[in-house]
Structure formats: C-alpha cells, structure tokens
Amino acid sequence: MKNLSNKATRIDLLNFKTPQMKAFHLSWIAFFLCFFGWFGIAPLMAVVREELELTKTQIGNIIISSVAVTIVARLFIGWLLDRIGPRITYTYLLILGAIPVMFIGLSNSYESFLIFRLAIGAIGAAFVVTQYHTSVMFASNIVGTANATSAGWGNLGGGVTQIVMPLLFGLFVSLGYLDVQAWRLAMIIPGILMVVCGVLYYKYTTDLPEGNFKDLKKNETLARESKKASKGAFVTALKDKRVWALFLIYGACFGIELTLNNIAAIYYHDYFNLDLKTAGLIAGLFGLMNLFARSTGGYLGDKAGMKWGLKGRVWILGVVLLLEGVSLLIFSQMTVLFLAIGTMVIFSMFVQMAEGATYSVVPFINKKAIGTVSGIVGAGGNAGAVMAGFLFRSENLSYPDILWILGLIVIAISSTTLVIKFSTSEEKVAAEEMENIEASKGILEPA
Template sequence: MTSAQLNLADLSQANIRTLHLSWFAFFLTFMIWFGHAPLKPLIMETFAMTGAQWKALLTLNIALTIPARIVIGILVDKYGPRLIYSALLISSGFLCLAFASAQTFAQLALFRFLLGFVGAGFVIGIRLVGEWFPARQVGLAEGIYGGWGNFGSAAAAFLLPTLALSVFGAEHGWRYATALTGLMAIVYGCFFYWRARNTPKGSTYFKPKKSGGLEVTSRRDFWFYLAMNIPMYLILAVLAWKLSPSGVALLSVSTTYALYLILVVLFIYQVRQIYNVNKDMLAHGGPKHDQYEFKQVAILNWSYFVTFGSELAVVSMLPAFFLETFSGLSLTQAGMLGAAFAFMNLVARPSGGWFSDRFGRRLSLSILLIGLTLGYLAMSQIGAHWPIGLVVLAVTFCSFFVQAGEGAVFAIVPLIKRRMTGQIAGMTGAYGNVGGVTFLTAYTFVSTPTFFMIIAGCGLLVLVLVQFMTEPQGHTSEVDEQGQVQLIEVS
C-alpha cells in the first residue's frame, strides 16, 4: 500500500479535503441506516414487538433504498453531488429524529421505511470522488471513501448500545442515541454544502444529454438494459409479499395487491423513460466515439449483488446470530463481535481499490471473488463449539474479501462513462440492495450454515461472469457544453 499512499500524498490539499468530506458524509448515512440493528432488544422492549415485527422492520429498512439509488444517481448526474448530498443528509437527519420519537409500531415502521432513502448516499460520493481523482488512483480513493464510510455501520454497533445503556439510560436511551446521529447529519449536511465543490477548479462537470435513464449505445444494449431492470422490480414485489398476510402481516391483502399494481405501472413508466432517452440512438445509431459496452455495467451490477448484497444481509443478522449461538454473550459483546465483519471496511475496501489500480480490474475482482467464496464456506462451519478467537478470524477473513471486492467493483464504475457515473453507480448500488434482500429472504427459509453456502455459490457464479468483462481501455469521450468532444483518461 505504500506506493499508492505516496501517490495520494502527491495530490493537492483540495483533493484530500474532498475525500475526507465525502467519506464522513457516507459514514453518517450508514450510522443512520444501520443504527437500529444493535439496539434491537431495547427497541423491541419499548414497543413490545414480536420477532416477526422486527423482521418486518429489517425488511422496511432496505426496501426504499433500491429505487432511491436509481433516483439519486439521476439527480446527482443532473444537479451535482454537493447539493444532493447536503439535501440527503439534512432530510435524513430529520427522519432520524422522527424515528427516535415514534410512539407506535406503525410510526416506527413508517419512518424506518423512509430512512431507507439514506442508503442511497453512497452513490453521490462515487461521482464526487471520481471527479476529483485521476484514473490511476481512483480505485484507492473510491476504496477509502467506501471503506471508511461503510465503517459507519460498525461504529453504530460499537457506540450506540454504549450510549443508550451507559450514558442516556436504558428506558429511553435508544431514542437519545438515535436522535444524536440525526442531529449530527443535519449539522454536517450544512457544513458539507459550505465546503464541498463538484469538481476541481477549471474542470467541466459533464451532465447526461437526457434524464430518466442510462444512455446506451446499441440496440442490443437497449434490450439488455431493460432486462437488467426486471430483478429490481421483482425483489420489490418480494418485499411486498414479505409484508403481506403471507409474511409478517403488516399489510392487508388489498394493499399488497395495490403495491404489485404500482410496481407494474412504475416498470412500464421506466421503460418509457428509457425509450425516450435512447430513441434517437435506436432510430439512427450513436456516434462511434461515444460508445461503451453495457455488458460492463451488468457484470458490475451482479458483482455488487454478491459482495455488498451479502454484506448487507450478514451485517443485519450477525449480531443476533452470535447472541443466539454463544451463550453468555452480552448485547454489547454480540454487537462488537458482529461489527468485526464491518470493521474490515477500513482496510479491505481501499485495498480492493488499490489492487484494481495496480494489478488490473478484472484480475483483481476475480481473485477477490475466490476469497469471498472461501470465506463464506468457512463461516458456514461456525458453531457453538468454536472458540471466539477462531470465530473472529473466520469473520475477518471473509469480510476482507467481501469488502475488497466492493472496492474493486467501484474502482471500475467511474471509468465507464463519466457523465453517467452517478446513474451507473446508482444501478450498481441498487443491485447491492437487491442482493441484500435476496439473501435475507433466503435466510428466512434456511439454516444459517446453508445461508452462508448459498452466498458462496453465488460468488462462484459471478466469478464466471467477470471473465466476460471488458476492462476500460484508453480513453472515454464526453461532449462539453460548447459541443466539443473531450477525451478523458481511464487507464
């Protein structure tokens, strides 16, 4: 890592300041997004919740993030990361305060659902960091952004139970601890708007020609793009089913069917938007200098499905799994043990980005997926007879490859098409949430060892797909506001 760190040290103070501004914004969004998980017993006691209601809350927490990442990707490409990140932080802070003040389970569930939008914050920083760092260092920079920001979930697991029990008191402590994270987000959202800038001085912020969907460059890619949208709607339908009388009975039968209908209408609307964005290309073809392979986006989507998707699922269930598996663990100890999975983000995600910068995009991602597969196979063997030290070793080994894989994925995302980086990041990030919901849904039907083995099998399938990915080569072109074609270095 030394040479890469020296390269970052050669950058200007403004580049480094932007990186720090970005990762801390992401850090706060993850503290808010996962802040309820380590407070499970306290929240359940306050509302006399059943296990089914808690599972519903976990489902609601990630439901809105899937469409939110698509929407945020479009907005950040159009309006810039400075405005959109600030608005997201401030609005999420107020929602966090509302969640902490909830008096009924219905209110708690509503605000947890709305807080799923905060999970889209990650997309914004991908575009911002991509604007500020050169291609030869963007993998490491994006890895630092993602890794240090992702650590927000681990920080929540470490800090919030301690604050709730030791500082604020058991009865309402979880409310004050949760509200504190919301206040921090509001204050930092204002600070971010004051200090952040979309691009370095003198650089052009390229925007999509049209909003509403990705611009693709061939008819085959148009149909491929439409097909890749289907899994996102299917998993939203699965979420509705999980909340229906067939699942946790949070929704009525009529409401569930209404949601199915809404999803169909939204899909038709999105198809129309994608067609409007690409109709000129479908009629006349696109300019040769502007072409890229949508296949790259699709493979990155599935790679993030198995890397971040598995992390999202495992972080959600791991503290409770350890609490149930190892007798004698306290709530704080189980939270800290579970946080070991997310803790590796500080090192692993930057390492994955650095590997990608140094050794090649496809090779690095392939090796890391092999490690992910082996890691989950090891975790499938964890049982009550394991010594705690060996459990921590297995968890950290697995999490290193999972999160390094995430870093390798987003080392590639900013190199495909600059003006659509937000949308590509949004779709890739959404697939991470699709993976999270898919794996959590599988978890409700199978044992924990089988759950980990399913993820390992998915890792092998994605490894095969990655072999068909074309690495970004040479330069990509963009058209500035004066209509001039500019070449941007991507390798």
C-alpha cells in the same frame, strides 16, 4: 498536488485545502455518518424486539425494509448527480435523511417501526454521491484507490455503530432512563451529526475541481455539452450488460455486508449467548475491516489496471469475489466463538476488497454517465441485501444455514466477471490516459 485536467493524480491525506481533498475527506465523513445513522438501530434490535414483541418474520421484514428503498434512492440519486452535482445532492440527503433517524424513537408498534426503518434506508444512497464525487476529482491512475478508500472509511460507520450505539444506550440507562427510552434517545445523536455534516458539505466542497455545476453551466458551451452528455445516459447504461454484471457482483459483496450489519449483533447474541454490548463489539469487527480492506481492493485494481489494462481490474475483482464466497461458507459452519470471530474477520476482508475492486472498474464503463452507472451498480448492493433478507424471514432456516446458502450464491456470481469486457478502443483510451499521467510525473505513490 499535481493534476491532470485538474484531477488529482495522488491522495495527499494531510491536505485539506484543495477541492479534491476537501471532497475526499468530507465525502467519506458524510458517508460514515449516513452509515452510522442507517444501521444505528441494528445493534439495539434485541431491546426493540423485546419491547415491540417482534417475531422472526417481522425482523426479516425490517431487515428488508432497511435496504429496499435504497435501491430506488440510489437509482434516483445517480440520475440526479449527473444533473445538479454532488454538493447540493449530498447536502439535501444528509439533512432530510436525518429526520427519520432522529424520529424512529416515536415508533410504538411493529408497523410504525417498519415505516421509519424504510424511510431511513434512503440515506444509503449516500454511497453513490461519495463514489461520484471522488470519481470526478481523481485521475485514472488513482481513482480506484480514491473510490475504495472514501467508501471504505464511510462503510466503517457500519462497524463503529455496532460498538458505539450499545455504549450510548448504556449511557442513557446509567443516567436513569428505562431501556424503552434509552434506545430512542441514542438514535438522536447520529441524526444531529448528519445535519451538521450537511451544512459543512454545502459550505466547503465544490462539484468539480473547476467549480460548481451551477456556476460552470452559466457558460453556454459548457451547458450545451453537459446537456448533450447527460441526455439518454440512463437508457444507455441500462442497455450495457457490463452494468448489470456489476449490479449482480455488487449485490454479492455490498449486499452481503449490509446483511451482516443487520444481523451480526443478534447472531452472536442468540447463537453464542453473549450480552448486547459484547455481541455489538464483536459484530463491530466486521465493519472495522473497512479501515483498510476496501482500500486494498481498489488499490489492487489500480495496480492491475496499470500493468494489464482494464481487463486486469476485472481479474482482480473475480478473484476476491470468489474468495469472499469460500470464506463465507467457512464462517457459516463455525460453532466455537474464537473461530467464528477469526473466520468472520477474514470473510469481511474479502467482502470489502471485492467492493473496492468493483468501483475500480465502474468509472471506466461509461465516462459520460458516471453518476448513472454508479447509481445502478450501487443499487445492486441493496438488491442483494433485499434478496438475502427474504431468506432471513424463513422460520425453517437457521442463520448458519442461510449464510451457507449465501456463500454458494456469491461463488456462482463471481463467474459473471467473465461478462465484463472492454473493447480495444476502450483499452487504448485507458492506456493513453496512463501514459499521459506518467508523462506528467513525478508523482508519489499513495500511502
């Protein structure tokens, strides 16, 4: 694998030996398992609702709690990454985050369930670690694709959990456990997998292609430069209007994805009279589009960046976000099952393409504070989900009505891409980077 300043200039999927590809594979697997644990309870909510006698308002509060704490967690993790690096950060997040996932089964009331759901939300910060790690491991010609693919395959956990958790639930029921026991036992599985992944992440990854933060900072010059680069990074990012535009944009794509992950199974269960397993399987299709859709958004961002510069990446983002909003409006009006499934798949494709396109722009906003910017923008996704959650608390709005409103909001937010502009000097630096990469070739295009 050829490198520019030790960053990989292509994705070699079958390579498990270089630090870049170890980070790539373990980061998406870690995020996958965090997503699996994060939304593992969602497809089982029909059972939990019956046992705990939850109202629609209470379910809305639970939806909000599952994503609200992630806002703070992502901001904190973004700040932390610029200081201690992704290896240690991810290790602690995986192992500590597994605790509430495994112990949510101790809930016996609405209040205790709400508290555990709130605690589980912290593992959603895994996304920021994944995006940071791929951003520092891959060069500018491929960073959008690397970010989108690692995040997309991680997000795939949100689709897989919709399918697998009802099957695990059914397995425990078949072994003789009651429903009230089966959902609790099923939640132990993702927690165990997260702990195992945390150990592997610590053992097999490095913070940067050159090594770990701790070892590199033993060099006095590197330590001084690192401290200088990180000083004031959070404040600088807060003052950049482009960061807040991306904050809103990510709320309009990833926030919508989180919302659908929370309500898709119960939506099909209630509005199309499907059993739990069938509703979960259909809901899983929404998340399964992450297998390629998010990567496609990042890939298109990279290609547009090569041809039209940084502004090309922003153009792609604006178009796919607009198409997401339009497709959500259409999906919200479907009353025939096969049409609802078809339009949901198309809508899902644009949601995840918009996410990938967002993080093909993020690494170029402030290269001295990639963790901080990634954290703020990532938090926007959860802020969007929280705002949507308040709509789902309403007893006066049906789920289709709420989805229609969200579609209109997404269309409106797509216009904020007009705020994201780069200076002539930023465009020049990006162009020079691409020229240097081209000069270092031959490089194979990513598969």
